[in-house]
Amino acid sequence: MDQVNLVVVRALESGATTTKAIIDATGLSRLKVDRALSALEKQKLVFRESQGSWALGIPVAPTVRQCGTCTLCCKVLEVTDLGKPVNTACKHIMSGGGCEIYAQRPRQCRTFSCAWLQGHFDDDWFPEKSGIVPHFGMDTLNIQVDIENPDRWREEPYYSKIVELSLNGIRMTAARPYATLVIVGDNKYMMLGRTIVPDPTLFGTAFVPLTLDTFQYWKAKSLEHLQRLNERVMEIQRIQQEFGYCAIPEDDDPQPPYRPALLELSKAQAATSAK
Ligand code: SF4
Ligand code: SF4
Incomplete structure (x- = not known):
């Protein structure tokens, strides 16, 4: 993806939803942001919502499992359509699991399925048990951690899997390269193997290997x-x-x-x- 488009996508993923907010977050000119949004819109990677703000158009991935009693994504993720902030349980979660407005739930909820539900992680990663919601973004694997267990991702078997997946994303052994981001409340960490990059910027990170799984960045x-x-x-x-x-x-x-x-x-x- 073109580097300017990528920066605009990262700004959207970071919560900027209006053209002005994207300009403020990136420092890019209005012309560049407008061009990037228009190109991304043509590729159906972003679209304009009814209230005029921009949203990512990540296609709905097929699910191979059932959520069961899990409702962790309804807590840890932001749902802008409901004004629900991150790490706050949605008021529509039913006791015992499920959504009380399932048929009318917002688009963001309809289009979301975590990477465990899609079959990319084994059962240790069941979000209700792990306290971690892994999910794919446009060019990222996001590891969203429940703020009640902020260090869970540093424990096994999670940490080794995160390291392995981040190396796959960097080395392009996956179908297309991706960055691995761990998100814990307001803190973000980009994983380069065992090297943890705190607060990565929207513009990207340059890196070279120091060992098989550590990097200078x-x-x-x-x-x-x-x-x-x-x-x-x-x-x-x-x-x-x-x-x-x-x-x-x-x-x-x-x-x-x-x-x-x-x-x-x-x-x-x-x-x-x-x-
Ligand atoms: S975190 Fe995954 S398994 Fe849990 S409710 Fe959300 S989509 Fe379902
Ligand atoms: S509206 Fe339903 S699906 Fe969406 S976050 Fe709330 S409980 Fe979950």
Whole structure:
């Protein structure tokens, strides 16, 4: 997906639903936001709701299980049509499970099914038991954690599965690349294997592997910044291929040309480690 479109989708996923809110969240010009929304609307990835706000048009995925007594998504997710905030039980949940306005429930509820219900996770992940609602966004796997058990995702078997899935998303072993986001109340963490990136930005994160499942990362503050960070990552990978090694810089504001600074840093690190 085009990078500007992706930033607009991330802004929508973060709760910006009007064009002005998207502009405020991203810093993009109105022209760019209008173009992105129009392109996404043509692809049926977003649509305008009756009250004029924008909503994501994620297609309804088939379900292979039953919710049973679980109602966790009716608590942890925001339902804007009802004015229901995140981590607040919906007033329409019935005791013993189910929805008292099922036939008239809002579109957001009709189109939602968690990734466990779709059969992507085993029974340890049944949301009522795990306290975690995994669900797919446009280019993300969201791991939404019940605020009553905020550290559940760091426990096993959840943590190892989250690490595995995040590596699949990065390495594109899945049908299409995705980012893995853990959401706990107001806190968001992007997973890069075992590396946890707190508060990821709308503009993306550049990263290079340090080991098989850990990464050095740099968070982008704008699309132009992301481009420079990614250009340096590509240069690091070129040098690694050529010389078998490249020092990984920690600074997060690289300026071209990247190669001389990277070679100099690599030389300095090699000299230090030879002492
Ligand atoms: S979290 Fe999943 S299993 Fe639980 S009610 Fe929602 S869709 Fe059903
Ligand atoms: S309206 Fe029904 S389906 Fe929607 S959040 Fe409330 S209880 Fe759940």
